[in-house]
Amino acid sequence: TVLAMDKLSEADRDAFANLDRSVATLAPADLGPVLAEPDASWMTRIEAEWKRRYGS
Known part of the structure; x- marks a missing residue:
């Protein structure tokens, strides 16, 4: 996600x-840096x- 997860409330996280x-959605850990x-x-x-x- 493009969200700053550390700025979300605990409930939102x-x-x-x-x-x-x-199956087409990667987990955050699989996305890389x-x-x-x-x-x-x-x-x-x-x-x-x-x-x-x-060219232009």
Whole structure:
């Protein structure tokens, strides 16, 4: 989930922990480490590289 679980109440954390998962839903432990979003300042470089590779 994108939620900060440590900021939820205990009741809300329990509700998430007790959700039924389908075969297509991974448990949080199976998802791997959380990655921070890139800094917004990277967008200029990413956009320029995209245009260079794929055109406008």
